[in-house]
Amino acid sequence: MNTKKDVDFLVEQFIMDEKSIELNPFLTTRVMASLQNRKEVKVKQLSPVWRTAIVTFGVAMAVLIGFSAGGRYNTGEKKADVVLVRDDTMEHFAFCNEMENE
Numbered sequence: 001m002n003t004k005k006d007v008d009f010l011v012e013q014f015i016m017d018e019k020s021i022e023l024n025p026f027l028t029t030r031v032m033a034s035l036q037n038r039k040e041v042k043v044k045q046l047s048p049v050w051r052t053a054i055v056t057f058g059v060a061m062a063v064l065i066g067f068s069a070g071g072r073y074n075t076g077e078k079k080a081d082v083v084l085v086r087d088d089t090m091e092h093f094a095f096c097n098e099m100e101n102e
Helices: 002-019 025-040 048-071
Strands: none
16 A cells, blocks of 8 residues: 555656746747748649649550560460379388288
8 A cells, every 4th residue: 555655656746847847938939930831841743734644654554564464475275294103102102001000
């Protein structure tokens, strides 16, 4: 119970210390002026003609890339690659045939 009182006292002391700090009146005006200057910065915008040209160019490039990728697709039939390998020489299945290990 004593630690609860100590914690409460420390919290109250911290709050009082924070309230007693004197604020710099010029800080607020500097921050507000900085925010106002950021709002006033104008962003350059492209003319509608340039925007239309850039979008048209992008769409045309996408279509051309699509056609070139589609042209590379080969539908020709390929013969199946068949590999005939003796599995018993590659993998040891002898343990399956032994009845005495069961």
